[in-house]
Amino acid sequence: MKYVIIGNGVAAIGAVEGIRQTDPQNPITIIAAEPYATYGRPLIANLLRGKIREADLAYRPEAFYRDNKVTLLLGRTVTKVDVAVHQVLLEDGDKVPYGKLLIATGGKPFIPPIQGKDGPDVYTFTTLDDARKLDALVGKIKQIVVIGGGLIGLKAAESLNDRNLDVTVVELADRILSTAFDQVAGNIIGNRLAEAGIEVITENSVKEIVRENDRVKGIILNDGQNRGCEAVVIAIGVIPNKDIIEGTGIETNRGIVVNDYLETSVADIYAAGDVAEALDLLSGERRVVPIWPNAYTQGQYAGRNMAGARVTYKGGLPMNSIEFYGIPTMSIGITNPNNDGYEILTKVLPEKNVYRKIVLKDNILVGAVLVGEVERAGVLTGLIRKRVDVGGFKGELLKDIPSFTFLPKELRAEWLGA
Amino acid sequence: MKKVYAKEDVCIGCRLCEIACIVEHSASKDIVTAFKREEKRPARNVVEECGPVSFSVHCRHCDEPPCVQVCISGAMVKDPKTGRVRNILEKCVGCWSCVMACPYGVIKRDTRQGKVIKCDLCPDRDLPACVSACPNEALLYEEK
Numbered sequence: 001m002k003y004v005i006i007g008n009g010v011a012a013i014g015a016v017e018g019i020r021q022t023d024p025q026n027p028i029t030i031i032a033a034e035p036y037a038t039y040g041r042p043l044i045a046n047l048l049r050g051k052i053r054e055a056d057l058a059y060r061p062e063a064f065y066r067d068n069k070v071t072l073l074l075g076r077t078v079t080k081v082d083v084a085v086h087q088v089l090l091e092d093g094d095k096v097p098y099g100k101l102l103i104a105t106g107g108k109p110f111i112p113p114i115q116g117k118d119g120p121d122v123y124t125f126t127t128l129d130d131a132r133k134l135d136a137l138v139g140k141i142k143q144i145v146v147i148g149g150g151l152i153g154l155k156a157a158e159s160l161n162d163r164n165l166d167v168t169v170v171e172l173a174d175r176i177l178s179t180a181f182d183q184v185a186g187n188i189i190g191n192r193l194a195e196a197g198i199e200v201i202t203e204n205s206v207k208e209i210v211r212e213n214d215r216v217k218g219i220i221l222n223d224g225q226n227r228g229c230e231a232v233v234i235a236i237g238v239i240p241n242k243d244i245i246e247g248t249g250i251e252t253n254r255g256i257v258v259n260d261y262l263e264t265s266v267a268d269i270y271a272a273g274d275v276a277e278a279l280d281l282l283s284g285e286r287r288v289v290p291i292w293p294n295a296y297t298q299g300q301y302a303g304r305n306m307a308g309a310r311v312t313y314k315g316g317l318p319m320n321s322i323e324f325y326g327i328p329t330m331s332i333g334i335t336n337p338n339n340d341g342y343e344i345l346t347k348v349l350p351e352k353n354v355y356r357k358i359v360l361k362d363n364i365l366v367g368a369v370l371v372g373e374v375e376r377a378g379v380l381t382g383l384i385r386k387r388v389d390v391g392g393f394k395g396e397l398l399k400d401i402p403s404f405t406f407l408p409k410e411l412r413a414e415w416l417g418a
Numbered sequence: 419m420k421k422v423y424a425k426e427d428v429c430i431g432c433r434l435c436e437i438a439c440i441v442e443h444s445a446s447k448d449i450v451t452a453f454k455r456e457e458k459r460p461a462r463n464v465v466e467e468c469g470p471v472s473f474s475v476h477c478r479h480c481d482e483p484p485c486v487q488v489c490i491s492g493a494m495v496k497d498p499k500t501g502r503v504r505n506i507l508e509k510c511v512g513c514w515s516c517v518m519a520c521p522y523g524v525i526k527r528d529t530r531q532g533k534v535i536k537c538d539l540c541p542d543r544d545l546p547a548c549v550s551a552c553p554n555e556a557l558l559y560e561e562k
Contacts, residue, residue: 014487040491046511056509059492293488293519300487319488321518328527330518374514375527376464378484382521402523404475405468409426416475416522417423417562 001026003306004088004096006078006244007104008032009041010292011273011299013059015102016068018303026307028070029096031088035075036128037065042155042292044131049159057128083248083266100268100306103245103256104299107238107274107290114147114234116209121216121231125156126238134233138163141230145169145219147206149176151322153235154193158324160233161198168199168227170206170219179237180320180331184348184355185371192325192353201225206232238290240275253277255288260312262302270306272298281315281385282333282366289318317384321374327353328374333367333384334359342366347398356398363391373400382415419501420561422463422476422539422546429556431472436461438551442540460526462537463548474548474557477524477537479503485516485525485536504538 003019005012008030016028039057046052065072077091087097109124111117124130134156137144142165146157149171161167169176175186176193190200201221208220209232218228240255251257251265255277262270262278272278273295280287294316301313319332334342335357343360352372358380359367365383379402383390390397393406404412437449439461444452452458464475479496483503486494493509494516496502505516505525512532516525525536540546549557 040511042490042513043511052511056491292490293484293515296487319515319518321488321513321515323513328514330514332518374517376523377514377518378516378520378525379523381484381519385521403466403468404473404523405466405471412426416473417421417478 001099002097003028003100003102004098005030005102005104006032006088007102007106007273007275008034008036008038008072008074009104009106009273009295010038010059011104011106011295011302012102013038014296014299015104015272015303015306016064016070018300018305019307020068020303022304022307022309025069026099028068029073030065030070031073031076031078031090031096033075033077034127034129037062037072037074039128041126044125044128045155045159047128048131048134048156049162054128078244081245081248081269083269086268098268101270102299102302102306103242103264103269103271103275104273104295104302105241105244105275106295108241109234110237110239111234112236114206114209116211116216117234119211119214119216122209123231123233125152125233125235134160137231138165142166143168143227143229144231144233145206145227145229146233146235148235148237149173149200149202150179150235150237151177151320152237153233154189154324155322156233156235157193157198158196161196167197168201168229169193170204170221171200171202172205174203176200176202177329180318180335181329181369182336182357184346184357185329185331185369188350188353188355188371189324189327189329192327196325238274240277240288242275253286257286261305261310262298262313263305270302272302279313279315281317284315289316291316291318291320293319317381319381321377327372328370329372330368330370330374330377332370332377332381333365335367335369337361337367343394345394345398358394358397360390360394363389363394365390365394365397368397375400376402379404386415419479420539420559421479422537422549423558423560423562424474424476425556425558426471426473428554429472429474430554431465431467432553433465434551434553435463435474435548435557436465438547439463442543442547443535457530459528459535462524462526462535464524475522475524476548476557477503477539478522479537479539484519484521488515488519490515502539503536505534505536507533510534
């Protein structure tokens with residue numbers, strides 16, 4: 001039996017650790033296009049900002065692959081999966097047979113059809129190579145535009161601003177951080193970014209990237225405004241990177257559809273991470289939720305199942321924790337409910353950059369937004385996961401630090417293992 | 419593995435466990451020096467109090483630790499031999515993901531150094547400092 005994993009992000013790490021929980025022996029091969037051992041991908045923002053060094057990026061110690069009997073085929077591109085003969089075909093003509101295969105190819109940046117997008121000076125920000133390319137611009141250019149005011153775009157903007165570039169962020173929605181956060185949280189962060197010198201433009205989009213002799217000279221916005229710039233970062237979001245499964249018959253929707261064992265519709269092939277459409281805890285539906293914790297956990301469950309354990313993935317919970325210029329922000333679960341039947345409690349302390357939003361359904365906590373005060377946030381995450389009836393003490397959830405004293409004694413004893 | 423368990427019925431809310439924790443994790447391991455001269459870090463447990471009820475909450479060193487699953491830098495690791503979950507300080511980037519994920523709320527932000535700190539079960543001691551310090555045997559260090 002031979003395990004093959006395509007992709008070397010955190011889902012692959014989870015898978016190796018999952019496989020080895022059950023099967024200490026059989027060989028594992030990881031094939032990945034990026035020529036690096038797994039690195040903390042979100043840390044590319046810290047790297048570009050100058051807070052850490054490249055040597056700090058490694059996600060596991062150097063001995064990890066050897067200790068876990070993993071063969072690495074890095075810098076190698078998979079072109080096709082041949083289901084019938086159970087093998088993976090590489091661009092260079094090599095063939096790698098598999099007993100069990102995990103597709104953990106992650107996401108790739110979504111590039112909208114903006115006029116002028118093709119050519120030099122247009123970048124994305126999801127890989128170490130991306131960070132290196134942007135780092136090389138520092139000192140050479142003055143102005144840069146970031147398209148997209150989500151987590152990746154704003155982290156790129158913060159890093160580049162700290163490196164003394166003039167940064168403009170353009171966001172299509174009426175606020176930044178529109179997916180995971182809400183208007184109030186977006187405003188607090190937006191104001192903080194503006195204070196730090198970043199221009200944030202919302203409810204607008206880039207109609208054209210203007211070029212002169214092929215080089216980027218500026219952008220034109222939908223409303224006719226323009227900005228001069230020498231480079232553009234496109235950070236609108238990521239989409240599942242599933243090209244290699246074309247022709248395999250594996251069921252896909254937005255991502256690769258997997259069941260509660262992380263199995264695809266084709267025998268012996270699993271998928272995990274940003275490429276997978278797996279169970280979502282709160283909706284009970286299958287969704288692509290490209291976040292780090294889901295990728296690791298799905299990889300781990302896939303690995304255990306590949307090795308023969310029959311363990312059920314309980315579903316992912318969307319969550320993000322990120323800090324902008326010293327303001328910690330978190331979003332957990334459902335933060336922007338789009339229909340009735342939800343109860344929302346909020347607390348805003350604008351002068352302290354504090355905002356707290358609690359989302360309930362039938363007295364069950366289903367989501368939270370925390371800005372500025374995030375201590376013990378995990379207690380809220382626990383209440384969401386355990387579907388605790390918080391009806392008797394829901395107002396307490398707005399206090400700065402969540403407490404176990406409000407839980408019924410029996411539940412508290414069970415929770416804390418007392 | 420052995421973990422620290424709290425008996426809320428006999429906890430008197432004195433918080434000596436917190437003080438012992440801070441001292442044990444100080445550079446000097448001396449109470450006066452730790453509190454007077456050193457940069458004081460938060461205790462690694464959480465004492466809760468509400469009316470007559472008080473109890474201490476400690477890291478459970480989970481079998482499937484959510485703090486490890488969410489860590490973006492690889493700083494949070496579970497030692498496969500000892501079962502202890504620890505934070506490799508040099509690797510921690512202070513993203514607070516583990517603070518968001520820990521259902522016990524026992525991972526604390528040390529904003530002065532921009533890193534989290536958590537219970538390490540006092541690797542230099544047989545009995546964790548908090549358990550030694552408890553005057554009413556409200557903390558137990560045992561296998562369950």
